[in-house]
Amino acid sequence: MKNEIIIYRPNEVREHIEVRLEEETVWLTQAQMASLFDQSKQNISLHIKNCFREKELDSNSVVKESLTTATDGKKYKTKYYNLDVIISVGYRVKSKQGTQFRIWATNVLRDYLLKGYAMNQRMDRIENNFENLSKEVQQISLQLKTQDLPTQGIFFDGQIFDAYAFTSELIRKAEKEIIL
Numbered sequence: 001m002k003n004e005i006i007i008y009r010p011n012e013v014r015e016h017i018e019v020r021l022e023e024e025t026v027w028l029t030q031a032q033m034a035s036l037f038d039q040s041k042q043n044i045s046l047h048i049k050n051c052f053r054e055k056e057l058d059s060n061s062v063v064k065e066s067l068t069t070a071t072d073g074k075k076y077k078t079k080y081y082n083l084d085v086i087i088s089v090g091y092r093v094k095s096k097q098g099t100q101f102r103i104w105a106t107n108v109l110r111d112y113l114l115k116g117y118a119m120n121q122r123m124d125r126i127e128n129n130f131e132n133l134s135k136e137v138q139q140i141s142l143q144l145k146t147q148d149l150p151t152q153g154i155f156f157d158g159q160i161f162d163a164y165a166f167t168s169e170l171i172r173k174a175e176k177e178i179i180l
Contacts, residue, residue: 056088
């Protein structure tokens, strides 16, 4: 999987929400989450407090404050919440938009899990093939260095025709004699 951004687009056409992308995550304010989930800011605040009270999330790692300049020119501290909080709140709110978000998030997570599992399986096969090839290359290299070429076991069981064809070809091409 490449680094990709998945965009959530709810079915209803609503005003867009500008998000902050910093430190490889998305950041929203309580007001933005309220708009996203069609809930009151107080309800979003309650769910966020419950996330921290239940120790689902640690506020030190998922919340950051930033100074925002209002239209009157004054600067205010604004709390931003990262994607972990947004997802947690999205799974807690009871609204049509919350349900749409949960369905979307579940499908995205399922896709990533399945892609990740398939990718791990493929990597395991590649690693096994690489290990087998490395062992074979080491054996060939050792035989070439010692010039200790095998005298038996050249043909495997079930290769009688191949062995017969090989020896017939050797005999036919021999100029003087064959020493076995």
